[in-house]
Amino acid sequence: xxxxxxxxxxxNLPPYPSLDRYILCLLNYMExxxxxxxxxxxxxxxxxxxxxxxxxxARLNGKSVxxxxxxxxxxxxxxxxxSEYEVVEKILTENFSFTVDLTEDEWVDYWVNRILEDVPxxxxxxxxxxxxxxxxxxxxxxxxxxGRITNYFETLGFNGIQ
Numbered sequence: 001x002x003x004x005x006x007x008x009x010x011x012n013l014p015p016y017p018s019l020d021r022y023i024l025c026l027l028n029y030m031e032x033x034x035x036x037x038x039x040x041x042x043x044x045x046x047x048x049x050x051x052x053x054x055x056x057x058a059r060l061n062g063k064s065v066x067x068x069x070x071x072x073x074x075x076x077x078x079x080x081x082x083s084e085y086e087v088v089e090k091i092l093t094e095n096f097s098f099t100v101d102l103t104e105d106e107w108v109d110y111w112v113n114r115i116l117e118d119v120p121x122x123x124x125x126x127x128x129x130x131x132x133x134x135x136x137x138x139x140x141x142x143x144x145x146x147g148r149i150t151n152y153f154e155t156l157g158f159n160g161i162q
Contacts, residue, residue, distance in 0.1 A: 022047075022048035022072070022076050023044055025073075026047060026076055027039060029077070033085070033086055034085035036085060043130065047075075050076075051072040054068075055071065055072035081132025082132045082133050082138055084132065084133060087133065088116060091145060092108065092149070096153065099159060115149060115152060122148050123141070123145065124144075125137070
């Protein structure tokens, strides 16, 4: 068997590592976790640049691909915060399943969105990061957030937590 020129260059390969992978990862995460704030694409691009820089630096410092990827992922999600939607969803399903009907995803979605719209002070006292809320502040303010939701349901004629 005769081989053709082995020095041929393959064409149309995307550059590796691609920043698009990090951008896509971050945008997919935000969509999947229902972040209400529209992403600032230049900020997402900068976050992805920092992640790829961290990956390259880690590799240059002798870390494995797996360890470098973990470092890059930490940088990518740095200062993103927790989704307001998911915070309310978790509180509702853990504390208010006997107060309102949460048996169907549509009902959960309805109540989460209604609470986010109707309770403007829901996350008062919590630090807002680039796109979400500080996880530490959610832990600290959890009882206050539950209290605000309870008050909201009571104004609607429901009996709060049961």
